Amino acid sequence: MKKDIIVVGGGCIGLMSAYCLLKSGRSVTVIEKDDITNGTSFGNAGLLSAFKKAPLSVPGAIPDTLKLMLKGESPASVHPVFDLNLFKWLIKFAASSTQARLKRTLALFERYGRISLDMYENMVKEDEMDFHFCKDGLLMIYTEEKTFDEKAAHCNNPDAYEILSKEKTKEYMPILNDKVIGSILLKENGHIDPGEFMLELKKFLENKGVEFLLNEEVTRLEFEGSKVSKIITSKDEYEAETFILSTGADATLAKQAKNKFLMTPAKGYSITFKMDDSLKPKTSSLFADLFIAMTPRRDTVRMTSKLELGTTNPEIVRKQIDSIHKNLGQYTNDFVKEEMVEWTGFRPLTPNDMPIIGYDERYDNLVHATGLGWLGITFAPAIGKIINDVITVDKKNSTNEDILLFSAFYQG
Ligand SMILES: Cc1cc2nc3c(=O)[nH]c(=O)nc-3n(C[C@H](O)[C@H](O)[C@H](O)COP(=O)(O)OP(=O)(O)OC[C@H]3O[C@@H](n4cnc5c(N)ncnc54)[C@H](O)[C@@H]3O)c2cc1C
Structure with missing residues (x-):
């Protein structure tokens, strides 16, 4: 059966995208090649330093x-x-x-850092998550x-x-x-315990019905015209309305869609x-x-x-x-x-601290959510929100002001 949203990669960016889409009433499946207990989103410093x-x-x-x-x-x-x-x-x-770029980057960091801090605070208060x-x-x-x-x-x-x-x-x-x-x-x-955050978030998502397919690697994307028709994994194959690639530093799948991200x-x-x-x-x-x-x-x-x-x-x-x-x-x-x-x-x-977020430029049911560099934990909630907004509201990059401002697709 065709799924609604498939998130490939269960790091902080994939899970926060799943969280925001879930809150918008979408049905989400996360496919992760490991078991979500020790990746980059776990062992980092946990600084919220925007x-x-x-x-x-x-x-x-x-x-x-x-x-x-x-x-x-x-x-x-x-x-x-x-x-x-x-x-x-x-x-x-x-x-x-450059100095000009620095000024703009600092302003963008504060904008998305503020959104993230507020969302973290909300997850603690309203969703009763505890991640220090x-x-x-x-x-x-x-x-x-x-x-x-x-x-x-x-x-x-x-x-x-x-x-x-x-x-x-x-x-x-x-x-x-x-x-x-x-x-x-x-x-x-501020700061959080990133490992506790990942485990709390996964538990929350599972309880609310997000499907997790762990220890399953996505090996291939298949294309038909301007769409990703299905993905092939180490265990099965799946169709979906929308695929999100949040595979962190591993750009193998993005390259299959002919992207040469810097x-x-x-x-x-x-x-x-x-x-x-x-x-x-x-x-x-x-x-x-x-x-x-x-x-x-x-x-x-x-x-x-x-x-x-x-x-x-x-x-x-x-x-x-x-x-x-x-x-x-x-x-x-x-x-x-x-x-x-x-x-x-x-x-x-990325070379200029701008994340790679938004719809793929060739395939219109493929969304990228990566390139957060040394600030993935700092910005994960804001990125989840932007990914949700572009999928559920704008449906294209050019009408989403956050993507116009913050995405490497528009900021070089
Ligand atoms: C030493 C260090 C310190 C850091 N300190 C901070 C900090 O203090 N504050 C901060 O904000 N950020 C920090 N960061 C950066 C932060 O950890 C990253 O930006 C963030 O974890 C990236 O999250 P992600 O979800 O994009 O990638 P990841 O966490 O790497 O998640 C990607 C997931 O995709 C999975 N995957 C990849 N390919 C496939 C496939 N084909 N099929 C299925 N699954 C796949 C991977 O297994 C992985 O679990 C630090 C990083 C390091 C290394």
């Missing part, structure tokens, strides 16, 4: 990264592979790192005088920023040593551990000059870092884990990390 936080493609990104590379502290690396798509991605990244949603700001910790002074000079809105001395910063993060310069609390941001997998690491409660950070924190995040969770703390391009190998590379501990260790006193769990995942990264 406010006052610069995007990746920021002026100075390339010289700053090169400087850190020379010091051996760079979180970013590019594997030496011959990949034309990656080469084009890097060129576009460099070209996108905390709206207590993001502490940007600085280890370089110059970057701290530059940033602090622009922080004149007391509703959005609080500038903290070294001593005050240590109250938020008691493990810090004296090499830290100071910090800025970006008050409007999106690249960016490998990152997380290390989750138990530590003395009195030493835990008081809110989510980001070492701005090191690109290391530390998020307090109910019983643990999670550190995340690294951005490796040119690899799709998920294995944990010891050198990378060691370098996270070493880089952070320069600015902290010794503390005990117990029951450490190491993890890797791939950000679906």
Whole structure:
């Protein structure tokens, strides 16, 4: 029997699309090649960081990264592979790192960050989901005088920023040593436990009748004229009114529909551990000059870092884990990390921080929902809403103002 909506890929973007479509009365099936317990949407830092936080493609990104590379502290690396798509991605990244673009990106981040925060809050209050949603700001910790002074000079809105001395910063993060310069609390941001969020959302969707086909990989799309006629999986084949591709950093199926998206997998690491409660950070924190995040969770703390391009190998590379501990260790006193769990995942990264969302340009029952890069958790609710609106209300990209504003289809 023909299904209504099939969502391919059960990460945070696929599940939030399913959530919004369900609320609009649509019948949804999620097909996921794994079991929704350990993908990129699980092991990330869980920061909701849309406010006052610069995007990746920021002026100075390339010289700053090169400087850190020379010091051996760079979180970013590019594997030496011959990949034309990656080469084009890097060129576009460099070209996108402009002041004009930064201004627009920051405004868009705030617009969709606000929608997402409100939706998260609603899911907690009205749907009674519990995923450790905390709206207590993001502490940007600085280890370089110059970057701290530059940033602090622009922080004149007391509703959005609080500038903290070294001593005050240590109250938020008691493990810090004296090499830290100071910090800025970006008050409007927050954090969640992404794993709890995924499990709570899946449970909610299942209870409301969303069908989950797990451990089933979609291997092929079949086309007839301007439509996807069916999809073939490792177990069966299915027809649907509408297919949503939310396969994260894996663009295999989008390529079958002849799309050449400028999106690249960016490998990152997380290390989750138990530590003395009195030493835990008081809110989510980001070492701005090191690109290391530390998020307090109910019983643990999670550190995340690294951005490796040119690899799709998920294995944990010891050198990378060691370098996270070493880089952070320069600015902290010794503390005990117990029951450490190491993890890797791939950000679906576009060169200008714009997501790939909206109807396919060739097939009119195919919708894309990916390219959220390092901000998928931050924007997942807003993306789910946009995907729902374009399918149920606008029925095409060009009449949906969010897609016109925020989608890579229109923003390069
Ligand atoms: C180290 C690290 C830290 C991060 N920290 C943050 C943060 O603090 N805040 C934030 O907002 N974001 C963060 N992110 C980014 C965020 O995790 C991602 O943007 C988000 O998880 C992407 O979600 P997604 O649903 O697009 O992709 P995914 O979570 O990857 O989901 C895609 C799903 O599709 C499935 N799939 C793929 N192909 C097929 C197929 N053919 N058939 C069936 N299923 C398929 C995959 O198995 C996967 O489950 C971080 C990422 C990393 C790596």
